[in-house]
Amino acid sequence: MPDIVVVTLGNIDNDNRVKKIIDFFSILTTKSTHSISINSQKVPNCVNIKVDHRNQRYFGIPGSNLLIIYLKFIFKLLKLRTNTYFHCNDLIALPICVFIKTIGSNSKIVYDCHEYETEVHGLTKSKKILLGLLERFLIRYVDSVITVSNSIALEYARLYKISPPHVILNCPKYIKPTKNDLFRDIFNIKKSQTVFLYQGALAHGRGIEILINTFSTMSPGNVLIIMGNGVLEKSIKAKSQTIPNIFYHTSVSTASLLDYTASADYGISFIEDSCLSNRYCLPNKLFEYIMAGLPVVTSNLPEMKHVVNSHNVGVVSDDNTATGFKEAISRVKLLNYSKLKSNISNARQQFCWEKQTLILKKIYNL
Structure with missing residues (x-):
């Protein structure tokens, strides 16, 4: 088995x-597992490239910061290039791994796309074209491709005329959740009130503004808790001070996350259909809700809709608007909660990280 470098x-x-990928390799392989990243402090056996500021210029040249980072990575990876698997995360790292492979090493590349790389929210048309050309050129040097949903896998197969990529979902490790009242105790929420939770990045494109508008018009019996950090944090805090049934909680550690999640009644995964990467996404928070035992309310996007409807674990909004979501929240409260919890218990067996590692074992012949 070759060495593995993440x-x-x-x-x-x-x-x-x-x-989780690093932990998987470290536990199940007898060969050396290394990782290389930027400014990481908490990962054992990780080669850390220190970068003061990702957006700064070097020598006054726009974009040269990325070039300097590439050169630092290449210098470190040249020492590990022989008989090595590079597990390459995202398109931005792929040029480095392809360069190392093409200068005479017998390394292999597993390209792990965490989203639809050339169709993410906020890209201009020209950037999409340039990134698409770059990915089309580089992917010919890749030995295996991983994506995070079936729709993205099919798109990559169609665009680049490759075999359908492997799909590894962003699922948490399996646990048996314990129901608790963390949020009710923190915010003094009554037992008679229903707690809906949004957790994750507080960024544009996540439907957060629409959720706030939705709950601001609902009765006090429906409570929205927004948990996370990001660019919208300040405005969310301000809204939570003026709208009595909306509360803000900062992000928590990975170790305690699902304890907090399990203290809600329902989980909300509302992604705006603003780009193809969003349309075909399967966000990790959807699976975190399921693992914590929460019925879900989601956007009307194909991959999330398939998970929710095929496993009967919640409700899909008919349309991605405040009106559509308000109606979906009303519908989910009419469903048999005990039946939903039973369905979720079964779904947890499938949507766990332990199931996803079976695909990694196949890719790496472990």
Whole structure:
């Protein structure tokens, strides 16, 4: 079995998917497992590339910061290039791994796409074209491709004329959740009130503004808790001070996350249909809700809709608007809660990280 090097141009401390992959390799392989990332502090055996600021310029040249980061990564990886699997996370790291492979090493590349890389929210048309050309060129040097949903896998197969990529979902590790009242105790929420939870990044495109508008018009019996950090944090805090049934809680550690999740009654996964990456996504919070035992309310997007309807674990909004979501919240409260919980208990067996590692074992012949 070759050595394995997990490569990411992000901070592994904040990337649960990458950390779980590193843990998997460290436990199940007898060969050396390394990782290389930016500014990570909490991951054992990780080569840490220190970067003061991702957006700064070097020598006044726009974009040269990325070039300097690439050169630092290449210098470190050259020492590990022989008989090595590079587990490459996201398109931004792929040029580094392809360069190392093409200079005479017998390494292999597993390209792990955490989203639809060339169709993410906020990209201009010209950037989409340039990234698409880059990915089309580089993917010919890749030995295996991983995506996070079936729809994205089919798109990659169609676009690049490759075999359908493997699909590894962003699922948490399996647990048996224990119901608790953390949120009710923290915010003094009554037992008679129903607690809906949004957890995750507080960013545009996640439907957070629509959720706030929705709950601001609902009765006090329906409570929304927004938990996380991000660019919308300040405005959410302000809204929570003026709207009595909306509360804000900062993000919590991965170790305690599902304890907090399990203290809600329903989980909300509302992604706006603003780009193809969003349309075909299967966000980790959807599976966190399921693992914590919560029925879910989701956007009307194909992959989430398939999970919810095929396993009967909640309700899909008819349309991605405040009106559509208000109606979906009313519908989910009419469903038999005990039956939903039973369905969720069965779904947890499938949507857990332990199931996803079976695909990693197949890719790496473990």
